[in-house]
Amino acid sequence: MKLIIAEKPSVSKNIADALKIKNRQDGYFEGNGYIITWAFGHLLQLYDAKDYDEKMSTWKMENFPFVPPTFKYKVKSDPKNREKPDTGAKKQLKIIQSLMKRRDVEAIISACDYDREGQVIGDSIIYNLGTDKTVYRLLLNEWTPAEVMRGLENIKLNSELKPLQDAGVSRQWADWVIGINLTSVATLKYQKGKGKALNIGRVLLPTLKIIYDRDKEIENFVPENYFKLQATFQTEKNEEYEGTYIEGKEEKFKSKETLEEIQQLLADKSAIIHDKQVQKKKDYPPFLFNLSNLQGHITSKYKGWTSDKVLKVAQSLYEKKFITYPRTASIALEESLVGKTSKVLEILSEDLPYRDEIKFVKSKRVFDNAKVESHSAIVPTYLKPKNLTQDEAQVYQAIKNRFIMQFMPVAEYEETRIETKIANADLKGIFLSKGKVQLVEGWKKVEKVQSKDTILPLVQVNDPIEIIKHEITSHVTKPPKQHTEKTLLRVMETCGKNYDSDGESEENVHAILNGFSIGTPATRAETIKKLKDVGYISMENKNLVCTELGRKLVETFPIKDLFNLEFTGRLEKSLFDIEKRNFSKNDFLELIFNFTTKAVETIKTEKEITIHEVTTERKPNEVLGKCPLCGHAVIEGQKGFGCSNWKNGCKFVIWKNDKYLASMKKKPTKTMVKALLKNGVAPVKGFTSKKGNKFDANLRYEKNPDNEYFSWKMEFPEKQETKKGDTKTPQVE
Numbered sequence: 003m004k005l006i007i008a009e010k011p012s013v014s015k016n017i018a019d020a021l022k023i024k025n026r027q028d029g030y031f032e033g034n035g036y037i038i039t040w041a042f043g044h045l046l047q048l049y050d051a052k053d054y055d056e057k058m059s060t061w062k063m064e065n066f067p068f069v070p071p072t073f074k075y076k077v078k079s080d081p082k083n084r085e086k087p088d089t090g091a092k093k094q095l096k097i098i099q100s101l102m103k104r105r106d107v108e109a110i111i112s113a114c115d116y117d118r119e120g121q122v123i124g125d126s127i128i129y130n131l132g133t134d135k136t137v138y139r140l141l142l143n144e145w146t147p148a149e150v151m152r153g154l155e156n157i158k159l160n161s162e163l164k165p166l167q168d169a170g171v172s173r174q175w176a177d178w179v180i181g182i183n184l185t186s187v188a189t190l191k192y193q194k195g196k197g198k199a200l201n202i203g204r205v206l207l208p209t210l211k212i213i214y215d216r217d218k219e220i221e222n223f224v225p226e227n228y229f230k231l232q233a234t235f236q237t238e239k240n241e242e243y244e245g246t247y248i249e250g251k252e253e254k255f256k257s258k259e260t261l262e263e264i265q266q267l268l269a270d271k272s273a274i275i276h277d278k279q280v281q282k283k284k285d286y287p288p289f290l291f292n293l294s295n296l297q298g299h300i301t302s303k304y305k306g307w308t309s310d311k312v313l314k315v316a317q318s319l320y321e322k323k324f325i326t327y328p329r330t331a332s333i334a335l336e337e338s339l340v341g342k343t344s345k346v347l348e349i350l351s352e353d354l355p356y357r358d359e360i361k362f363v364k365s366k367r368v369f370d371n372a373k374v375e376s377h378s379a380i381v382p383t384y385l386k387p388k389n390l391t392q393d394e395a396q397v398y399q400a401i402k403n404r405f406i407m408q409f410m411p412v413a414e415y416e417e418t419r420i421e422t423k424i425a426n427a428d429l430k431g432i433f434l435s436k437g438k439v440q441l442v443e444g445w446k447k448v449e450k451v452q453s454k455d456t457i458l459p460l461v462q463v464n465d466p467i468e469i470i471k472h473e474i475t476s477h478v479t480k481p482p483k484q485h486t487e488k489t490l491l492r493v494m495e496t497c498g499k500n501y502d503s504d505g506e507s508e509e510n511v512h513a514i515l516n517g518f519s520i521g522t523p524a525t526r527a528e529t530i531k532k533l534k535d536v537g538y539i540s541m542e543n544k545n546l547v548c549t550e551l552g553r554k555l556v557e558t559f560p561i562k563d564l565f566n567l568e569f570t571g572r573l574e575k576s577l578f579d580i581e582k583r584n585f586s587k588n589d590f591l592e593l594i595f596n597f598t599t600k601a602v603e604t605i606k607t608e609k610e611i612t613i614h615e616v617t618t619e620r621k622p623n624e625v626l627g628k629c630p631l632c633g634h635a636v637i638e639g640q641k642g643f644g645c646s647n648w649k650n651g652c653k654f655v656i657w658k659n660d661k662y663l664a665s666m667k668k669k670p671t672k673t674m675v676k677a678l679l680k681n682g683v684a685p686v687k688g689f690t691s692k693k694g695n696k697f698d699a700n701l702r703y704e705k706n707p708d709n710e711y712f713s714w715k716m717e718f719p720e721k722q723e724t725k726k727g728d729t730k731t732p733q734v735e
Contacts, residue, residue, distance in 0.1 A: 003106045006038045006140070007098060009114040009123055012321040013145060014040040017113060020150035029097035037107065039098050041114070045091045046075040046126045048178050061186050067602040068183060069595050073175050075130050099131045111157055113140040117329055117376065118170035118581070119524055125160070125167050139163050144326045146383045168587040169580040176573075176594040180204050183598050187605045188559065188613075195616030200555065201536045204564065204573065205521045205529050207555075210538050211565040212493050214548045214556045216485050223481035228254040231261045233433055233472040235273060235422055241459035242470065245422050245433030253434070254477070261474050267427045273467040276423035276432055283417050287407035287445040289333040290368065290379035291400070293523035294495045296328070298488030299400055301544070309487045309527035315397045316380070324387045325401055329524040330377035331495070334370040339378060343368075346384045347409055350402060356447050360409050368408045381405045403448045413444035418458050422467055484545035487530060494520040494529075497571035518571045554613045561601045626672060627679025629654050630705065636679060643675045653710055656703065662714050666690055678703050683717070 008014035014031060018024075023033035030039035051058035054070045077087035077095060102110060110133060112124030128137055137160040142153045184202035193200050231247035246253050247264065255261050291299070296316065297309035316328035335343060344362045351357045382402050390398060418437040423429075437458035446453065461467075485493075497518045521529055530546075533539045538552035548556070556565060563569040576593075579585035623637040623646070631654045634647035644655035656670050656678075663669060667690040677684035678701070687698045702715040 003104070004036050004109050004111055005101050005104075005107045006036060006111045006113050007124060007127065008038065008040045009043065009120055010321065011040045011042070013113065014038045016145040016147075016321070016323060017150055020147035021154075029094055030101060037101055037104075039101055040094070041098075041123060041127060042091060042094065044078055044123055044126070045095050045098075046130060047078040048174065049074045049076055051182055061190055063187060063190050063606060066183050066187050067599045069179055069598070073178075075126055095127070095131070098127060102128075102131060102133050102135070107135065109136045109138060111138045111140050111154075112160055113142075115329070116141045116143070116327065117524060118166060118173060118522070118577075121163055121166045122170035122174060125170075128160075137161075142327075143377055144383050145321065145323045146385055148384075165581050165583050169577045172580055172587050172590045173577055175591060177204055179594055179598050183602055184561065184564075184605070187602050191605055191608070192558065192611060192613035193616065194612050194614070197616030198536065200614055201532070201538075202559070202564070203529075203532075204570065205525065206532060206536075206538075207559075207564040208520050208567055208570040209490070209494060209529050210533055210548070210552055211556055212490060212567070213485050213533075213539055213546050214553060216482060217548050217553075220481045220484065225481070226256070226479045228256055228477050228479065229258045229261050230254065230475050230477065231264060231472065232475060233268070233422075234470040235433070235435075236468045236470050237459050237461055238466065239459070243420070243435050243458050245420070245435040247431055248434050249431035258474060258476070264429060264431075265472060265474060267429060268424060268469055268472055271427055271469060272425050273422050273433075273469055274425055275420060275461050275463050275465045275467060277419075277421040278461065278463055279419045281417050281419075282441070283415055285413035285415060285444075285446075286367065287410070287412075288404065290335070290381060290408065291404050292331050292333050292379055293328055294331070294491040294526065295333070296380060296397070296400065297527060298491050300397060301487045303400075304396060308531065309491060310531040311393070312397060313524075313527045315393045316401075319387075319394055319398055319401075322387070323383055323385050324398060325383060326379075326381050327377045328380050329522070330375075330380060331519075331523050332374045332377060332379050334373035335368055335378040335381065336374050337369045337371050340364050340369055343381070346382060347406075349384050349386065350382060350406065354406070356410070359411055359444075359447070360406065361411075362409055365408075407445040407448050410445035410448060411442055413440070413446050413453075414442040415440045415453065420458055420461065424469075484542075484547060486544045486546065490530065490546060491526055494526050495523075497567050497574075519574050520567065520570050521574070551614055558611055558613050560604055560608050563597070564601075624672075626675050630679070636675065638672065643670060643672075654712070656712075660714075674701070 006014070006017060008017060017036075017038050018026075018031040018033075021034050021036055021038075023031045023036065023038065025031060025033045030037055032038075049070070051068055051070075053074070053076065055068075058065055058068060077092050080086045080088045101107065110128060112121075112128060114120035114124035124139075138157040139160045139162070140153050140157055142149055181201075181203055185199050188202050189199040230253060232244060233247070234242055234244050236242050247261070289295070293313065293316070297312040300312045301307045301309055313328065316325065319325045320328050347360065347362050351360045354360070380401055382398070382405055387394075387398060416439045418439075420435040420437075422433040422435065424433075435458055437456045438453075439455050439457060440453040443453075483489075497520055520526070530539075533552075534541065537549055538555065539546050540549050541547075559565075573594075576585050576590050580587055580590060623635075625635040625637060626643060627636050628634070629636050629645040629647065629652060632645060632647050632652045634645050634652065636643060636654070637646050639655075641659070642655045642657040645652040648655075656675055658669060660670060668686065668688070674684045674686060682702060684701045685698070686701050689697050689699060691697060700717040700719060702717065703712050704715055705712050
């Protein structure tokens with residue numbers, strides 16, 4: 003019997019389905035020689051500082067820097083009460099431990115995601131619980147049945163993944179040390195008043211600096227006027243075309259007077275065709291998606307999307323077996339996937355109107371091991387999805403379209419370049435005209451990309467041309483555009499090197515695949531979300547801008563290395579090198595601990611400045627009426643409308659998720675509660691019966707005479723019919 007530990011319940015279900023196991027127990031599946039259990043992501047977390055030393059329970063400057071002698075793990079905290087362990091995680095860990103100890107279990111297989119984080123999730127559970135059984139690793143890029151079976155036939159010893167574990171643990175411990183120490187001392191030094199801490203992080207601050215720098219560029223931008231000279235020409239066949247005056251390669255002139263002098267030379271002059279070039283050019287489809295490109299594509303195309311949301315939706319599609327692993331930096335597929343890709347293309351092309359144009363080809367643009375790191379690009383699997391949500395459909399369609407595009411004909415267009423020279427005039431420059439005609443639509447059919455044709459007349463060199471009119475147009479230089487999530491992700495991905503928002507240059511690919519980046523595909527979206535959550539940046543339409551707090555932090559916080567893209571890129575490169583066995587975990591951690599210690603001492607000796615002053619204004623709770631039990635105020639809580647005297651034992655509450663009302667597709671509202679407390683009855687419209695019919699009724703909420711609970715009473719004024727529903731009422735939170 004082999005025990006498989008998956009990262010999530012949905013993934014364990016995929017494995018069970020592939021193995022045709024139907025027998026589900028409490029916390030695991032069992033059958034056909036396998037037991038399959040699951041985590042909920044991280045079941046364990048690193049100790050808090052106070053878990054190591056009681057004095058760390060209060061923040062005092064003299065307690066820092068703090069680096070524990072060894073790093074320890076505990077059951078992850080309850081999200082609502084960090085002082086208590088999460089009950090679900092605790093229970094699942096006990097189940098996993100009992101399964102690991104079963105005598106009939108001869109080996110353990112970690113089936114967590116094949117990345118740093120997935121390695122740490124599986125290893126932290128297995129090795130903290132302890133086992134002397136052989137541990138294997140299941141490495142998959144998708145969860146389709148065929149792939150699961152293939153993967154189980156090719157499992158590796160988990161010890162072979164030690165470098166990946168070292169990189170994951172190094173990242174986790176480093177971020178803990180930097181975060182705990184610098185967040186604490188920065189808050190103590192630079193914040194007045196109690197409130198959210200000044201969050202300091204290894205990836206957070208350089209990302210903030212990218213946005214800050216762009217804001218400053220825009221703020222300091224000085225617009226400049228420039229001018230163009232444009233002319234309209236006519237051929238002997240009375241066909242018109244336009245041209246722009248250029249000298250060398252320059253068509254923008256700072257001096258209007260220069261162009262006015264040239265314009266005077268055009269009076270009563272004719273022209274000739276000086277040169278004509280016609281070239282057929284190819285327009286290749288954009289590369290396959292990696293996570294950053296997918297996030298950029300979706301957030302710029304649709305309203306209401308963030309990169310964090312794109313990742314969550316893509317993760318859902320992955321767990322439902324419809325796409326391959328989404329947290330990838332690669333824009334190509336492994337060459338070993340040629341046969342499989344051909345079959346996927348065949349299945350997905352069946353219903354397409356342009357299927358006759360789709361042809362499978364093994365090209366370097368699609369299949370290239372040199373452009374793949376750990377995981378191939380994101381592509382669909384052979385399973386055709388059904389019943390997708392609107393969000394899932396938008397992301398899936400984008401991935402599918404990008405995949406299909408690779409096997410459509412290359413788009414082709416004809417580009418014409420005409421140089422018109424003024425005859426008998428002493429001019430350094432010529433008038434340039436460019437035309438473009440789409441010849442082959444090709445891959446552009448997939449997303450109905452419209453190409454604009456600019457058609458020039460048919461002329462030959464030395465043809466005489468007449469000047470119809472000419473004018474000088476004035477223009478103003480524009481400031482750089484504010485960052486969007488799309489452009490920010492691109493800078494993070496390449497660490498600002500040779501940033502090109504429109505393409506995927508070989509140099510960019512090289513930077514990504516060699517580890518020079520800010521964060522990883524899995525963490526960048528989370529970083530942007532956190533910057534918003536802690537109040538360092540805000541969104542204006544689709545633009546990201548620094549808040550006042552974010553600006554003050556960049557300008558005041560003295561540890562400038564943390565804002566430096568090169569510094570952060572080198573740290574990320576070191577983690578990458580640990581994975582490749584080119585750098586040691588111990589050397590990396592020593593570097594981080596020394597950096598943190600020096601940073602804390604620097605902050606301590608800096609002059610006193612306030613970056614953030616916390617002001618707290620408590621909004622008074624609106625009183626909805628008097629409690630029918632004790633007469634105290636009834637107010638709205640997170641989960642219900644209840645008596646404010648609940649701490650002293652009053653149990654009056656109307657739950658927001660009341661099952662009786664939910665059965666008729668209704669929820670209690672403030673208006674309803676106010677009416678019940680004031681008049682004893684609330685008229686409610688739009689109940690839905692079991693048959694789906696709509697009806698109106700009056701509601702009462704009355705205490706039962708024989709116990710402390712309340713019951714709903716429904717009245718129909720015309721028929722005087724009533725309907726009851728008991729509702730238990732523990733205290734409101």
